[in-house]
Amino acid sequence: MPRHHPTSGRNICFLTGTLNAMAGAERMTATVANALADLGHHVTILSLWDAASQFALHPRIRHEALFAQRPSFKRAYLATVAGIRRHCVEHRIEVLVQVDTMLELFVLPAALGLRLHHIAWEHCHFDEDLGKPARKLARRLAARFCRQVVVLTERDRRRWLEALRPRSAVVCLPNPLPFPMPAAPAPRTQKTVLAMGRLVAAKGFDVLLRAWQKVAEAAPEWQLVIHGEGEERPALTAMIGELRLEGRASLPGVCHDPLQAYGQASVFCLSSRYEGFGLVLIEAMAFGLPIVSTDCETGPRELLTPGQDALVVAADDADALAKALLTMIRQPEMAARLGAGGRQKAGNFTLERLALQWDALVRAPG
Known part of the structure; x- marks a missing residue:
């Protein structure tokens, strides 16, 4: 600098x-x-x-x-x-x-x-x-x-x-971007969808877990990892049990090494009901992760270009979120193209x- x-x-x-x-x-x-x-x-x-x-x-x-x-x-x-x-x-x-x-x-x-x-x-x-x-x-x-x-x-x-x-x-x-632009994109070899944010209602992780129940049925080898901490932890933990997602979805707590978390993921998902900015989107793009996001105010609507770096669905719609995640999982060429588009955009930040x-x-x- x-x-x-x-x-x-x-x-x-x-x-x-x-x-x-x-x-x-x-x-x-x-x-x-x-x-x-x-x-x-x-x-x-x-x-x-x-x-x-x-x-x-x-x-x-x-x-x-x-x-x-x-x-x-x-x-x-x-x-x-x-x-x-x-x-x-x-x-x-x-x-x-x-x-x-x-x-x-x-x-x-x-x-x-x-x-x-x-x-x-x-x-x-x-x-x-x-x-x-x-x-x-x-x-x-x-x-x-x-x-x-x-x-x-x-x-x-x-x-x-x-x-x-x-x-x-x-x-x-x-x-x-709070860290230097990664020299190379994530290898995207692991069957992991990453989400990250405080465990609060605004982040819509309850909707994501309901969506994941459908994804897990269709793609049982894939894992959902939600990094973060907050007041919704007990409710989300209970949901994982109710939806029988033990072993398919995990809440490992606050992420102290974002480079490792992004580096081990293949898709990033943002399920928020509203966002001020959505910094995690820029971070995920910097690692070349394709994004599935809700179309919420204001960050995602401005930061993402649907079809170029992300698949975007309505907020609070578990079915639409599941469908988009499965599309990303089943179409690796499209996922790779969206990831590359996002990485290019992250250079502006x-x-x-x-x-x-x-x-x-x-x-x-x-």
């Missing part, structure tokens, strides 16, 4: 809930912060709670937390605002990147009079509030008071512009390319 002279770097703070969670936004925070530190910026990460991180951080990055455990933010609102302001003053922060538009509710009062270059980084798609009505207000405030709002897809950028007519610049910067776009964003004059 090209390096700038360290003295030319800016003082940048990434403000996030926590880094001690195996989730997409947290992983991207570490990835982009590390890349900017590598380019000579002076980077801090301020977590609202828990100073531990699930992700390795660049040695020059300072990671601090306001609270040891997650507090009640209603009760700790003023302390949170004061803590963010103190951090910005102490570290002479010039650029504050909030890793969730909800954080605007703290940042706006915390940054009063500090003349910060203020960026909101949205990881959800615009029409999803994740059960928090305050998110709509936070987005309105971000659209008015931030210098830039960073969204992950062009589709989402258009929604922000239509719905809010923002004063802020709305910039589309997709999530980068390398960290080197996106780090330079972030670099230009944080250096942009006011």
